[in-house]
Amino acid sequence: MLILDSPTAMRAWSQGRRTSSRTTIGLVPTMGALHDGHLALIDAAAQRCDLVVVSIFVNPLQFNRTDDFDLYPRPLDDDLAQCRARDVAAIYAPTPDSMYPRDFETNVCPGSLADPLEGVGRPGHFRGVTTVVAKLFNAVAPDVAVFGRKDVQQLSLIERMVADLDMPIEIIGVDTVREPDGLAMSSRNRRLTPELRAAAVVVPRALEAAVAAARARPRADPEALRRHAIEVIDAEPHARLEYFELVDPSTLREPTRDDGPLLAVTAIWFDDVRLIDNRLIPHS
Numbered sequence: 001m002l003i004l005d006s007p008t009a010m011r012a013w014s015q016g017r018r019t020s021s022r023t024t025i026g027l028v029p030t031m032g033a034l035h036d037g038h039l040a041l042i043d044a045a046a047q048r049c050d051l052v053v054v055s056i057f058v059n060p061l062q063f064n065r066t067d068d069f070d071l072y073p074r075p076l077d078d079d080l081a082q083c084r085a086r087d088v089a090a091i092y093a094p095t096p097d098s099m100y101p102r103d104f105e106t107n108v109c110p111g112s113l114a115d116p117l118e119g120v121g122r123p124g125h126f127r128g129v130t131t132v133v134a135k136l137f138n139a140v141a142p143d144v145a146v147f148g149r150k151d152v153q154q155l156s157l158i159e160r161m162v163a164d165l166d167m168p169i170e171i172i173g174v175d176t177v178r179e180p181d182g183l184a185m186s187s188r189n190r191r192l193t194p195e196l197r198a199a200a201v202v203v204p205r206a207l208e209a210a211v212a213a214a215r216a217r218p219r220a221d222p223e224a225l226r227r228h229a230i231e232v233i234d235a236e237p238h239a240r241l242e243y244f245e246l247v248d249p250s251t252l253r254e255p256t257r258d259d260g261p262l263l264a265v266t267a268i269w270f271d272d273v274r275l276i277d278n279r280l281i282p283h284s
Helices: 007-020 036-048 066-071 076-085 125-140 152-164 187-191 194-199 202-216 222-234
Strands: 002-004 025-030 051-056 090-092 144-148 170-174 240-247 262-270 273-281
Touching: 002 007, 007 025, 007 051, 007 090, 007 125, 025 036, 025 125, 036 051, 036 076, 036 144, 036 170, 051 076, 051 125, 090 125, 125 152, 144 152, 152 170, 152 262, 187 273, 202 222, 202 262, 202 273, 222 240, 222 262
Parallel strands: 002 090, 025 051, 025 144, 051 090, 144 170
Antiparallel strands: 240 262, 262 273
16 A cells, blocks of 8 residues: 655556556545544445545645644544555545645635535635645546545535536545444544533434424424424533534525425534534425
8 A cells, every 4th residue: 555645646656557557546535533434435435446545634724723623633553554454555645735835825616505504604614625625636536536425515515516627537425424323423523522422422313303303294394393403402411503404405505395305414512522414304
């Protein structure tokens, strides 16, 4: 398994594989601190491609809080061991200077999909995401790129960017991998104290409350489903709600139909740790 630390080295490796054979390359972009959710993405890429590249880069452009960036876990040795066990062909771990030289000034600005939900509380976040992903795509030149559905707004934005900018890359979304108690796997879970980790199960429980309410009351008003979920969140003293919304899965905005599916999306704080999650609700 090679470890490549610059766009030039990464591009040379990718081009070399393509000139030697009709090899397909799958990319799994990550910020490291790998867990079973990431491994599911690697497995999905391996099923579709001959070679898998995992990028590991904690992207400063997508953090709107310096403390969150500074505290983000970086267990690189453990990450490399997990990738070796999965037969990953190459790790792309660029240095900050190689990604963003001192004279760097060009960004990829997303459209209206970036405005609601995460875009409200994290200004500039998605511009950082689309910029770094575009740079990763240019360096790796993958045929396929795999992302998790837990970051559903991010996935939608990447799909839109690839379509709008004519990037010849297939985007694959993989279902969220969860702990036995339902909590979505996340690198930020490592920062939860035992007490907060126990409290964090309210995130999937709130989503399930909305799903259960929809099953019990077909065609129920989305606001009524939202209230059911918020009651669950309010009952947990360690949880601080940022948002819980029922949106149209395609636009991520207020639904305009009363017979289509809904996407329940939420962001909840546990002390200084922010967790996001979502569930699709068949609504008919």
